[in-house]
Amino acid sequence: MNKTKLLIASALKPIDDSRMYEKFGISLAKTNEYEVNIIGFTSKNTLTHNSIHFFPHGPFGRMSFDRVKNPFKTFKIYIKVKPKIIICNTHELLIVTSIYKILFGGRIIYDLRENYVKNIRNTNVFNPILRPFIAAYVRVIELITKPFFDGFIMAERIYTEQLSFVPRYKSIVIENKFMPVEVTEHKLKTNSENTVLLYSGTISASNGVFDAIKITDELHKLDSNIRLRIIGYCALKKDLRELQEAISDKDYIELIGGDFLVPHQQIIQEIKIADFGFVLKKPNNGINDDKILTRLFEYSANKLPMLLLNNPTWVKFCNEFNAAIPINPNYFNPIEILALIKNTNFYTQGNTKSSLWESEESKLLDFIAQFRD
Structure with missing residues (x-):
């Protein structure tokens, strides 16, 4: 044929x-x-x-x-x-x-x-x-x-x-x-004492990378086991320089990529071993308000709980699975957020196969x- x-x-x-x-x-x-x-x-x-x-x-x-x-x-x-x-x-x-x-x-x-x-x-x-x-x-x-x-x-x-x-x-x-290229079991956490927060995908201020750092900083002050892993590519040199400077003295924040494209499957592996994922993409005059981001599908398909910008469309999506903690990066109580991270049971309802x-x-x-x- x-x-x-x-x-x-x-x-x-x-x-x-x-x-x-x-x-x-x-x-x-x-x-x-x-x-x-x-x-x-x-x-x-x-x-x-x-x-x-x-x-x-x-x-x-x-x-x-x-x-x-x-x-x-x-x-x-x-x-x-x-x-x-x-x-x-x-x-x-x-x-x-x-x-x-x-x-x-x-x-x-x-x-x-x-x-x-x-x-x-x-x-x-x-x-x-x-x-x-x-x-x-x-x-x-x-x-x-x-x-x-x-x-x-x-x-x-x-x-x-x-x-x-x-x-x-x-x-x-x-x-x-989310398309699982190969069916694999989640890796075991390398250090169960640490709580790894993940920022994945395109790295930029508009995608909320600096908000993720700010939230992590506040949580780390309360619990030194809080870690942040940033993985992806940063196309804007200004944002990359600012990011590198912002994390230069923080051993609890790790950058993978930044100045080079990271293979998507490497990002997926990090999603599988993380404890929480950030979804903080800014509204940008409303252009993102009604979009279902790829990150939402990737995180929910892998049952990764999220720290989620309080966007009604995204909150509604995550509520179907009990998948997220909504947060306003400008006004949040780190004590309350940390308590929710430690004490909430996620993915207790719905069927995440809809994200596949x-x-x-x-x-x-x-x-x-x-x-x-």
Whole structure:
């Protein structure tokens, strides 16, 4: 049987990105109906798979000329691979992906992992003066290229309301639920006396890393066995410098990564052995209020209790399992929080299988199958 050549492309996500590789890539490859190709940022993680081919690029900065050149390099890979289906993971590749379809045919799909326009307007990645112009440019590109795209995937349910330009009859929501790549038992805690708090994923002020440090500091004053482990990548050099300075004299806080991409499976292993996980992503003018963060799925699927920003959407999600202690980083009583940490029984209700990727996998396979002909 001839396999359909399918390519998943991103400009800034690593080739072992959990959504591109672990979820989309592996799920599609195991059907034996697709030859899967992935374009992404170079990773320290060595990957091999019989039905998945990797095309790493980079490294380059978020604000660099190499980033501008990247779509042209991606287009060359398109021509080399000659895919019948392309899943485009970022607005930066919309133009070259559309051009490929015009010249060579095939079916193309836009995977909207974020509300890019809203994020650009409300985060600190770009100069405040430039943000409105960059956001307008991205939306114009999305509108211009929309007629060429055969399908749209949205990573959040709320995007069906926020992204009005997406045709509903061509779209589907595929959430970032947890995909266990291998079934393993949790490691035993290396030191049962310590209580390990975990901050995982993208490291930044907007994701609450400094709030996690502040909360840990206050809890550590009351109990010297409280520890914080920070694992992930920090793209903003300013935040990384501030973080390194903030923890330089604190032996109870450990940083894994920071200036390099950490393999996702290493992060998952830390989730499995931690005692609590922080979820403190800031509202950023409301752009995160209604999103179900990937971290929520990862933590709940692994039954990791959470210290959770008091966001009604996230509190409702966690209440289903009795999974979290809501907290306001600006106004909290460390004595009360420590008592809750030590005396609360978590995950006493609900079924955390709802946080697993298997509920989304069949939706993805059915959606992509329609583009094979």
